[in-house]
Amino acid sequence: MRPPTLNLDEYLPYLVNRVGVALALRFGKDALARYGLSIEMWRVLVVLSNNGGQRQVDLGGLTSIDASTLSRMVTRLSRLGLVGRRRSATDNREVEVALTAKGRAALRRLVPTARRFEAVAAAGISRAELADLKRALRLMYRNLALPQG
Amino acid sequence: MRPPTLNLDEYLPYLVNRVGVALALRFGKDALARYGLSIEMWRVLVVLSNNGGQRQVDLGGLTSIDASTLSRMVTRLSRLGLVGRRRSATDNREVEVALTAKGRAALRRLVPTARRFEAVAAAGISRAELADLKRALRLMYRNLALPQG
DNA sequence: TTACAATAGTTGCACGTGCATTAAACTCGG
DNA sequence: CCGAGTTTAATGCACGTGCAACTATTGTAA
Numbered sequence: 001m002r003p004p005t006l007n008l009d010e011y012l013p014y015l016v017n018r019v020g021v022a023l024a025l026r027f028g029k030d031a032l033a034r035y036g037l038s039i040e041m042w043r044v045l046v047v048l049s050n051n052g053g054q055r056q057v058d059l060g061g062l063t064s065i066d067a068s069t070l071s072r073m074v075t076r077l078s079r080l081g082l083v084g085r086r087r088s089a090t091d092n093r094e095v096e097v098a099l100t101a102k103g104r105a106a107l108r109r110l111v112p113t114a115r116r117f118e119a120v121a122a123a124g125i126s127r128a129e130l131a132d133l134k135r136a137l138r139l140m141y142r143n144l145a146l147p148q149g
Numbered sequence: 150m151r152p153p154t155l156n157l158d159e160y161l162p163y164l165v166n167r168v169g170v171a172l173a174l175r176f177g178k179d180a181l182a183r184y185g186l187s188i189e190m191w192r193v194l195v196v197l198s199n200n201g202g203q204r205q206v207d208l209g210g211l212t213s214i215d216a217s218t219l220s221r222m223v224t225r226l227s228r229l230g231l232v233g234r235r236r237s238a239t240d241n242r243e244v245e246v247a248l249t250a251k252g253r254a255a256l257r258r259l260v261p262t263a264r265r266f267e268a269v270a271a272a273g274i275s276r277a278e279l280a281d282l283k284r285a286l287r288l289m290y291r292n293l294a295l296p297q298g
Numbered sequence: 299t300t301a302c303a304a305t306a307g308t309t310g311c312a313c314g315t316g317c318a319t320t321a322a323a324c325t326c327g328g
Numbered sequence: 329c330c331g332a333g334t335t336t337a338a339t340g341c342a343c344g345t346g347c348a349a350c351t352a353t354t355g356t357a358a
Contacts, residue, residue, distance in 0.1 A: 004260045006195055012267050012279070013172040014192070015286040020169030021213070022293040023162040038344085043163075046155055057306060064170070069345055071308055093306040093353045111153045118161050121289045130161070133285050136278060137164040140270045144171040187314085206336060218315055220338055242323045242336040 016140075023121060031113045035106060040065055041077060042110070045099065048083065049107050053098030055088070082106055165289075172270060180262045184255060189214055190226060191259070194248065197232065198256050202247030204237070231255055 008014045024039045032042055040063070047062045048054060054062070060070045074097055077083045082103035088094035099107070122130055157163045173188045181191055189212070196211045197203060203211070209219045223246055226232045231252035237243035248256070271279055 004257065005199055006260050006263060008192075008195060008199065009287070010283065011263075012271055012283065012286075013169075013176065013263070015283055015290070016165060017169035017173055017188075018213075019286050019289045019293070020162075020166035022290060024166055026293055027162065039166075040344095046157060050154055050157065055306080066346055067307070068309080068347080071306095072344080091306085091354070095307065108153065111155050114155060114160075114162070121292050122161055123292050124288055125285055129281065129285060132278065133282060134159065134161060134164055136274055136282050137161075137168050138158070139273055140168045141164070141171060143270050143272050144168070144175055189314095204336080215316055216337070217317080217339080221314080224338095240324070240336085244337065 016137075019121075023117070027114065027117050031110060031117070035110070036080060040069075041073060044070075044073065044077065045082065045103060045107055045110075048097065048099045049104070053096050055094045055096055057094075059097060077103075165286075168270075172266070176263065176266050180259065180266070184259075185229060189218075190222060193219075193222065193226065194231065194252060194256055194259075197246065197248045198253070202245050204243045204245055206243075208246060226252075 027042075028039050032039065037045075043063050044059060044065070047059065051062065056070055056074060057067065059065075059074075060067050063070075065073070074083060074085060074095075078085055081100060083097050084100050086096050086098075088096055125133065176191075177188050181187065186194075192212050193208060193214070196208065200211065205219055205223060206216065208214075208223075209216050212219075214222070223232060223234060223244075227234055230249060232246050233249050235245050235247075237245055274282065
């Protein structure tokens with residue numbers, strides 16, 4: 001009556017999650033902690049840098065962060081001086097969030113570090129393999145995000 | 150003075166983490182929630198199923214879960230009747246954790262579901278590509294886990 | 299214009315987590 | 329045999345998170 005065993009070292013979800021957690025942990029502790037930032041905060045900053053100022057709802061959609069969590073996170077980021085909040089001129093419900101000069105400066109310092117972490121993680125993987133890997137990961141995400149399982 | 154942009158759709162750590170989170174979310178909400186389990190709890194059960202009864206310290210090492218968190222988690226799992234706790238006969242500090250019959254039964258039901266989720270995630274990826282993908286992920290983990298960065 | 303619905307954001311609350319501390323049991327050198 | 333140091337587990341505490349409820353503003357249909 002033993003349960004069917006599941007070899008974790010061959011189980012794809014585990015392998016993916018494990019690397020994801022390790023990645024977040026390393027980058028979070030070695031680089032972001034000095035700035036008082038979490039990975040989620042870092043992701044918000046990157047999205048703001050790439051896509052420009054955003055309403056909080058849209059920011060939540062782009063980062064998959066809950067609206068209430070994001071509200072408090074933006075408060076913290078604002079307190080750190082990295083982002084600014086201002087109510088929309090056209091719709092008084094909306095809050096527009098944008099990077100400050102200090103936020104952009106923080107990104108200028110962090111992005112190269114992030115790239116180094118990527119290089120460390122990908123050491124020993126060829127360019128071609130890396131391209132395949134990324135393609136597979138994007139496919140997997142689409143497989144999971146779609147409303148059918 | 151714009152910060153150097155980081156294209157998230159080509160940034161490996163983001164791609165990996167995103168899939169890892171999606172995987173955990175889907176499996177957690179669609180399957181584990183019915184049993185009152187979290188992914189971390191599920192992982193503990195799988196490790197117990199594969200490696201047999203373990204001391205809490207070793208369980209923490211195998212699952213990368215903090216000792217204090219694990220202590221409380223085992224309390225919850227024990228309350229659910231899925232694992233049993235008993236003090237070691239040889240060392241009175243140690244607590245041995247092992248699956249109960251109910252725990253093994255839960256695994257028998259969950260493992261096939263987990264395999265289905267893996268199949269959904271990996272849809273459209275060939276056997277050869279899948280093998281490469283797993284190999285790359287194991288390598289990445291070693292790159293990150295090793296004490297040099 | 300006036301109700302009713304939808305949307306954006308914030309806050310109350312319960313919960314799980316990690317860190318630091320504590321308690322108990324064991325190890326080992328003197 | 330004794331005492332310092334180590335190991336294992338449990339607990340106090342602060343914090344971030346998600347869900348649900350709530351407020352404020354805007355959209356819409358009669």
